[in-house]
Amino acid sequence: xxxxxxxxxxxxxxxxKALHENVRLDGRAFDDFRKLDLTFGDEPGxxxxxLGKTRVIARVSAEVMAPLPDRKFDGIFNIVTEFSPMASxxxxxxxxxxxxVILSRILEKAIRRSSALDTESLCIIAGSKCFQIRADVxxxxxxxxxxxxxxxxxxxxxxxxxxxxxxxxxxxxxVLSTREREPIPLAMLHHPxxxxxxxxxxxxxxxxxxxxxxxxxxxxxxxVTMNKNGEVCQxxxxxxxxxxxxxLLDCTTLALKKVQAMTKYIHQKLNEDAKKRDIGGxxxxxxxxxxx
Amino acid sequence: xxxxxxxxxxxxxxxxxxxxPQSRTGKKALTLGPGLRHIPxxxxxxxxxxxxxxxxxxxxxxxxxxxxxYIPRAADLVVAQVRRSxxxxxLCALAPHGRLALLPHLAFAGATRKTRPQxxxxxxxxxxxxxxxxxxxPELDCGADPGGAALGRGDGAAGLGPLRGGSxxxxxxxxxxxxxxxxxxxxxxLVLLEELGKVLKFEVAVGRNGRVWVDGEDTRAxxxxxxxxxxxxxxxxxxxxxxxVVRELVREVKGEGLKSGV
Amino acid sequence: MPGPVAELGPLHRVDGSxxxxxxxxxxxxxxxxxxxxxRRDEIPDEAAVDVHVRPATGVGSIKERHLEAIxxxxxxxxxxxxxxxxxxxxxxxxxxxVPDTSLMAVPLSSRLTTLALLPALLQTAMHALLSAALPxxxxxxxxxxxxxxxxxxxxxxxxxxDPECLxxxxxxxxxxxxxxGELLMDMSEGDFDVDEWDxxxxxxxxxxxxxxxxxGGDAVMRDEESESLQDKLRKLVAER
Numbered sequence: 001x002x003x004x005x006x007x008x009x010x011x012x013x014x015x016x017k018a019l020h021e022n023v024r025l026d027g028r029a030f031d032d033f034r035k036l037d038l039t040f041g042d043e044p045g046x047x048x049x050x051l052g053k054t055r056v057i058a059r060v061s062a063e064v065m066a067p068l069p070d071r072k073f074d075g076i077f078n079i080v081t082e083f084s085p086m087a088s089x090x091x092x093x094x095x096x097x098x099x100x101v102i103l104s105r106i107l108e109k110a111i112r113r114s115s116a117l118d119t120e121s122l123c124i125i126a127g128s129k130c131f132q133i134r135a136d137v138x139x140x141x142x143x144x145x146x147x148x149x150x151x152x153x154x155x156x157x158x159x160x161x162x163x164x165x166x167x168x169x170x171x172x173x174x175v176l177s178t179r180e181r182e183p184i185p186l187a188m189l190h191h192p193x194x195x196x197x198x199x200x201x202x203x204x205x206x207x208x209x210x211x212x213x214x215x216x217x218x219x220x221x222x223x224v225t226m227n228k229n230g231e232v233c234q235x236x237x238x239x240x241x242x243x244x245x246x247x248l249l250d251c252t253t254l255a256l257k258k259v260q261a262m263t264k265y266i267h268q269k270l271n272e273d274a275k276k277r278d279i280g281g282x283x284x285x286x287x288x289x290x291x292x
Numbered sequence: 293x294x295x296x297x298x299x300x301x302x303x304x305x306x307x308x309x310x311x312x313p314q315s316r317t318g319k320k321a322l323t324l325g326p327g328l329r330h331i332p333x334x335x336x337x338x339x340x341x342x343x344x345x346x347x348x349x350x351x352x353x354x355x356x357x358x359x360x361x362y363i364p365r366a367a368d369l370v371v372a373q374v375r376r377s378x379x380x381x382x383l384c385a386l387a388p389h390g391r392l393a394l395l396p397h398l399a400f401a402g403a404t405r406k407t408r409p410q411x412x413x414x415x416x417x418x419x420x421x422x423x424x425x426x427x428x429x430p431e432l433d434c435g436a437d438p439g440g441a442a443l444g445r446g447d448g449a450a451g452l453g454p455l456r457g458g459s460x461x462x463x464x465x466x467x468x469x470x471x472x473x474x475x476x477x478x479x480x481x482l483v484l485l486e487e488l489g490k491v492l493k494f495e496v497a498v499g500r501n502g503r504v505w506v507d508g509e510d511t512r513a514x515x516x517x518x519x520x521x522x523x524x525x526x527x528x529x530x531x532x533x534x535x536x537v538v539r540e541l542v543r544e545v546k547g548e549g550l551k552s553g554v
Numbered sequence: 555m556p557g558p559v560a561e562l563g564p565l566h567r568v569d570g571s572x573x574x575x576x577x578x579x580x581x582x583x584x585x586x587x588x589x590x591x592x593r594r595d596e597i598p599d600e601a602a603v604d605v606h607v608r609p610a611t612g613v614g615s616i617k618e619r620h621l622e623a624i625x626x627x628x629x630x631x632x633x634x635x636x637x638x639x640x641x642x643x644x645x646x647x648x649x650x651x652v653p654d655t656s657l658m659a660v661p662l663s664s665r666l667t668t669l670a671l672l673p674a675l676l677q678t679a680m681h682a683l684l685s686a687a688l689p690x691x692x693x694x695x696x697x698x699x700x701x702x703x704x705x706x707x708x709x710x711x712x713x714x715x716d717p718e719c720l721x722x723x724x725x726x727x728x729x730x731x732x733x734x735g736e737l738l739m740d741m742s743e744g745d746f747d748v749d750e751w752d753x754x755x756x757x758x759x760x761x762x763x764x765x766x767x768x769x770g771g772d773a774v775m776r777d778e779e780s781e782s783l784q785d786k787l788r789k790l791v792a793e794r
Binding site: 300302303304305327329337339340341342357358359360361363389390391392426427 | 692
């Protein structure tokens, strides 16, 4: 089952016709996201993101490792994405699809290469010990917008995660359990988020957060990654028909608005979760870390 | 017995003999519908979960399953999607990634080698399943078969053939069955199409395979009908809920129409 | 300890799905099928059953392949594969979380963690199959039982043990019973004799199928207090 089931001609024509009449099939405006729902698990670093019918689960975990020989002062940070037949029968086990390669490349550039995570803070003893932070992205339900949803999941999971504290005595490193010492949040420099804009009619129609059917009939997509301060981390357009350069500027303004709204939502959810965990205000007393 | 709440069975449950419909005349043989199997000599067991359905008049018993993948059965009406064409037949998908079904080029009403409809890949057709052997491709028919009407549906070849324009929405198998029953005038608590018909003009073709083709008088009508069907299906709404969905959607679209009209 | 919680049909793209959580194990299961099998997987007279297990962190390894093989052979005998020749039934199981064992003094052996995960996987698979309404010959339920030995050598049997209890146990048994009370699968680990095994099977069977161990013709009139896994399954389907 190597291919995604194709849309019928009737659906293709109808979606395009409706878009020309300013109508989206699910009744959203062109610049509306689907309903975003973010929940955290019991353990730190577990996030479950639902964007309409799309669902992505991210898990962050930490391990003590030797740093890479050419980067002695940095910790290691990996993002692992793998599609399973659970998300869509079109995904085959052990065979990468184009969508999977693109998703992992985009996440890599958006979060890792934009230095969202301060890897220097993960170093324990230069050249011999550091933390390896690993983010596993499980796509469990695929109805379009995977890049946006995965990015939200990873960024939220990184903020939610707490790594164990360590005790360094000379060359000896002891990892302290959560009972012995309050675990520490990861040091993040900024919170980049992706907004995928699908276009039709050479950029005359621009859609935010297209669902799977809309993705299947689009002429191309522009992916903008930025943080809430409006700093653009990446802008990607993998082929597709040409668009006007000025339209790209509109994309960034649109993306900024969306990124700010999403950042606010993630922050609010994180606060709600922190309140739930913080029984009797004990956390505030124990924590030694300052908000960055 | 039919008055009490239906018994829900799980796969492997044996149906006790006293539950089987008792034909008064004893003339009709017992008919086992989908979801049941006969283990010789006398055991009848369920194979799918769901409420047990019994029709004493037809001396039939079956299990209503509302979810899962469509499994083709002879005499079902389906919305088929053409994948590709062979010299003799179109290969059509009934469900995504399922086994392709054969729709012979000459299986359309009045079709000859020269006049047969030309269907491109991705085109839709409303067809009837003629045969569904388990190990081979199911075979479809669009009304050329004179025996079609004899399959007992009473609708003959009416409505079968290529579907042009409009759009398709995917629903659960249970919803498809309810919609089909409603279009035939059966009472199943489904007033949705009737209610929509009071405010909008549209055509539907309901496929037993969980695909519903909708074509409205304009784009908005198609969208409203599609969304209403999907919503009623997802939330499992009763008659009251269905009326509310229709009211809400129609109001929403009227509002939008005004906005874009200004 | 809270009983298992299951949800049918949380996913949209597949034919059937289930979310199952019990005692710290959270598993998401999906079933697609019967679909067209690839030529190389095709079996002429029955459906091929393909099981795929994915761990919560990292990529699958030998442990997952081992679990896949056990789940696959259990499912293959329950699904009516002969009704769908030349097709494929695909079962995907995604482990979301397992109980946190990092605080334990002695970490569990990898054999024990494998064994402890098995009942959750089988339970999830069964729920997903019911959600997909795939024709089955019977339903099954699965649970974990362990035998702990006191200082005097007397054994006590614990059902659904937590990781600490599991680490202390002399032996652990993952069992799977059909609705009719027949043993479908047993995976035992550790040091035990025939009497202990027999007793453990008895407890497992009672948890799975209830006191009577058999099946009544209808779902009514059951002892509500000692609700077996089988009763829970029935209730969940009836609610839908």
